[in-house]
Each structure stands twice: as C-alpha cells, then as structure tokens.
Amino acid sequence: MQAGQHVTPTIKLVRPLGQGAMGCVWIAEHLTLGTQVAVKLMAPSYAEDARSAARFRQEAQAAARLKSPHVTQVLDHGMTGEGQPYIVMELLEGETLRQRMERSGPMPIDEVIRLVGQTAKALGGAHRLGIVHRDIKPDNLFVIDVEGEPFTKVLDFGIAKRVDADVRMTSTGMTLGTPLYMSPEQFGDIGRVDHRTDLWALGVVTYEALTGKTPFTGPTLFALAMAVQKGVFEPPSVLRPELPAAMDAWMGRALAVDLEARFGAAMDMAEALGAAAQRAHERERRSAAPRSSREGVALADTLPMPGEKAAAQRVPEQVVAPEAFEPAAALGADVAAKPKAEDDAPAPLRVDASRKPLRRPGHKERHPTRVVGEPGLEIDDDRLRNTLSLCVPGHKARAVAFDERDAVLVIAFGTGLVLCLDLAARRPRWWQRLPSRVLCVTARAGRIAVGCGDGNICLLDPADGTIEESLPGHAAVRGIDIHWNGQRLVACGDDRLVTLWSVTAGERLHVGKEHSDRVRSVAFVADSTMLASGGHDATVRLWDASLRQVRVLRSEGGAVRSLAVAERTRTLAAACDDGTIRFWDTRTWEPSPTASFTAHTKRVVSVAFVSQWEALVFGSADGTVRAGGRVIGGYASAVECMAASREGEYVASACADGAVRVRYRGWDRW
Structure with a gap:
C-alpha cells in the first residue's frame, strides 16, 4: 500500500504507523468526517488463509459489539478492491503499557489500581457478551491522556500471532495468547479456556506493573509452561517491600492454578485490589498509635524481630492479666463459667539465655536456634526426620496457621503471645502480645485474625504484627x-x-x-x-x-471440631469426636460417595485441605497427623490444632505439651 492510496472512497492512507507479522497499521484521513483514523490492513499472504481472515473479521466484530469507552472503537471493516481485509478504528494518541513501563519502570500503586479497574470494565463487558480476549498483555493495553489522567483502552480482540523465537510471541498450533501471559489451561487443557483466562493474564500484567518483572519465566517455552503449571512465584512484596501483604494475597488468588480458586469476575478482581490497597492506607494512618476500639487505650506495642533495633528495645515484663473467668452471661443457665487452666496464666516475656535447648529422647544431633531478644524461643531442627520442634517455655501453643506465602507460620499461645515465624530462615519475623488468652488464629487475604478468650477478635498486619483492629465480642x-x-x-x-x-x-x-x-x-x-x-x-x-x-x-460422629473446604472438588469435610471425617458435596449438599472414614482412634481435632493437591491432612488427640491414610507425624502428646500450608510444603501441629512440631518435607516425597 502507498501513501495517498484509497482503502475506500472515503478513507485515504496518509502514513504508516506500525508493521507486524500479519499486516500493518496506517494513519488515514476520513474524508467525510474530516478527521484522522487508524486503518489496520492484513498482509495479503495471510488474507489467503481462511482461518486467519476469519480471526481478523472476528476482531472487528467483537470490538464493534463492545460499547465500552475502554475498548478501541471500530468504525468500519471490509475488503479492499484487491481483496485485502481492513479495519477502520479510532486513532489513539498515547503509548502502550509496555512502552510506559519501559520508560518509567514499576508504577505507583494508585496508577496500577486505576489501570486494573479500567481494564476490568472492558473485560467485564466482553465477558458478558461471551467474548474472551485470550491475549491480554502490556502491548495490548494502550494508555492515553484524558484531561491529565491516564485512560486505558484494550486493543486487539481475537487476532492471532505468528510463531517467533521470542517467548513474547505466540507459536502457531497452540491456543491464542502470548506465553508470558498465558494461563495454565492455555498451556494444557485448551477446552477449559474461559473468561478466567483473561483474569489470569490481567494478574500477570498487574504483577509486572508493580514489580517490573513477570511472575513466571523460563529459558525455553517448555520451562515457562512448567513454571506456570506449578504456579509458584515470588510474592510482589519481596521485590517491592513497600507493597502491603494484602497485595500478595490478592496475587495468590489472581494467579491460582485452579480455575475455581481465581476471581470469578473482572470487576470483583478490581474491587478486591482496591480493597487491599485501602487496608494498607488504613494501617498506615493507625500505625503511629494503634488503639483499642473498645477501651480507647493503647494496645501492646509490636517489637520487630529479629534485628539490632529489636535487641536494643526493652521487652515488656508486665502485661494485662486476663480475667479469671470466661464471660458466661450469653451462654444460658446451663453453661457455667469455668476457671482458666494453669497453662493460660500470663508469663513474663524475657530473654533467658540460660535455658537449655529442647531435647527429644533418641535425638543425638541437636542444632537449636536461638534468636537474641526472643522470649525464650527454642527451635530444634531435626534434619534426619525433616521436623522442627518449637517451644516458648511458660507459654502453651494453642493454635497455628499458615499465611498465603506458605513459609510463614503464625503461632498463637494461650497466654496471649502471637509469634510469626519465617520457616525458610528458621527465625521469627515479629511477635505481638494481646491482653487476653488466644484460642484460635487464621491467616488469609493479607490478614491475620486472632480469636481471644475475652470474646474479642484482633486483626494483625502480617508484615509486622501491628494490631490493625479489635472487633468487640x-x-x-x-x-x-x-x-x-x-x-x-x-x-x-x-x-x-x-x-x-x-x-x-x-x-x-x-x-x-x-x-x-x-x-x-x-x-x-x-x-x-x-x-x-x-x-x-x-x-x-x-x-x-x-x-x-x-x-x-x-453428623453421626458426635461433636464437630473442625471444617475444611476443597474448592476444586467442591467438598466440605468435618472432623468429628468419634475419630471420623465426614464429607458433603457443596453443590448438592448430599453426602459424598465416600461419606465418611475412620481416621483416628480418638477425636479428630483439626482438618485442612492442601489447595495445590486437594489432599486432606488431619490431626487427632491420639497424637498423630495423617495425610490421606498415611501417618506423617506421630507425637507423644495429643494434637490440639493442625494447619497445612497452601502448597503442602509444611504441616504444623500444636500439641498438648505446649510445643509446635512442623513437618517440612515436600508433599511429593511424603
């Protein structure tokens, strides 16, 4: 094509704008409207291929059906007199997101939230019409300036790419998409590709916009596909420390390998990202002087661990003593208040270098880890049995939970102490002291929630243990x-x-x-x-x-002690007092084909699903922890609480003797 040549009687080519493998884009003059437009022309060699021509036509029709301001508007499409397919579109002035990131690096959080929100509006409208883009990437997100604010438009609906050695290009013979942004199902089960494939790609784009890197890489296309299928990536807060932990949790859901574990809709995804950032802003406003919403007094300060600064600070020796009895007013006349057990009495938090390391009968190689400034924490790493044993003398562990970064374990003690432990480094990240005994703990979506004996629920920041909120109970x-x-x-x-x-x-x-x-x-x-x-x-x-x-x-098995949900297999599991685990299908709520099985000789106190494998892990008062039908931990004292990390790399058990045991061997080797 030549400058000055007419595509149609009213469209005259002015100058080329870009060249691609399948064709080119020109700036053209619309003689009737008196304005400039963009014209995409398909290369003649591809125009002869019926499948390529159909995809080109599909792009025009898909974009024309979408009325979103965040989608490039199509004005016309057809064939030139020489049989060359063309699309006439609005002419955009700006740059692609790829160009923007290469020019200025990782983007501010607020800009990323705006980018995701605007892209989600375009994708949400497309998905409602049954249109799946399948190639969301920074090159297909165009940023223009509207009254001084960046405004995102989605380009290239439904067009295929030719093979190229660069992993950023799509190979022929595979599902449409660009490998660095392709979802697990695009690499594997093509029949499962749906709108959540676009959401996966948007998650990858978000990760890259925040950190400057893509979450999955590989020297070859096969290595990249294996990394994507495994679904393990570095949390964005590791690459960019100022990012809140809630962003890590959001990213874990956006890039979940399991389709069912991802966000279900584009706008839900965008709103959740905004909520994660909002929580971080709220925490920053409260961090100077966190206060109790009930009592209006300052809560316990967080002592950052480990580090020289932590060692230099004075560890509090006096704490608020919990009440002598549990509140019983709401329980009714048939439930009496009962005194607290001795192990729930508060103990002072001091550094005690004279304590001997935790020892276990028959264990000869002992490598206890002592961190200066901790309240007597003792860690015994038994590498022969792939087990960590942890204890804080004077404090009995009551509950354990893993956050969504897997290698971080939260331990709650009956005395009110909460400890966050980095299992990879074998050292604490922080500890917090609450003014009441702790009964349960959970970690999810960038939050840690602790249930207390006084009825309060304390929300802690996973990054440093700061008390963000106290919900009165x-x-x-x-x-x-x-x-x-x-x-x-x-x-x-x-x-x-x-x-x-x-x-x-x-x-x-x-x-x-x-x-x-x-x-x-x-x-x-x-x-x-x-x-x-x-x-x-x-x-x-x-x-x-x-x-x-x-x-x-x-439940025919007596009291229900614990519940767990398997998202992939749509199963609800209940741990019962008679040693059985019972299952229901969450779609019909009928008992599953294997409605129950006897797991232990005593009551099952805790049950969890490993998300990556949908495998059941459970612990019992008989002192054993099992994965399926296999014992992976046998202890001399009863298991009171158990938790498994998302990827199955760790299983932690809080036992009746007050210690916590962590099994850290990989799931595939258990």
Missing part, C-alpha cells in the same frame, strides 16, 4: 474464617452464635442463633456465597450471606 471465640477478598469475617464461639463482620467497617453485620451448643468451627463455602458452622450439637449448619439458616447436616 461477648464470649470466647473458637473459630474464624476470612472471606477471600478480606472484607468479611465469620466467627463462632461458646455463646452458640455465628457472627458475620464487616472488616472494613469494623461492625457486626448478621448473627446466626440456631446452634444448641457451643460452635467450634466456621468456613466460607460454595464460592464464598454461603457459610458453614459446626459444633458440639453434632450438626453442620449452612447459612446464606445474611446468616439465615438454609440447611442442617447431621
């Missing part, structure tokens, strides 16, 4: 779960109630009152649209989003 909290977007929280306890909270507003939304005895565990289920609770009345009760009871599942 009225009875001992036994179970907590956090919604995947971090904005809602469900809790249960000794008052027989199930309560749903708005974390951002700090207020209780709904209360469920149908249980006839204490409630021990709660969980979000069925794509987080429903909730489940299990308790001492031998039932699992299902609730809607307003905590209206919709169904009761009877």
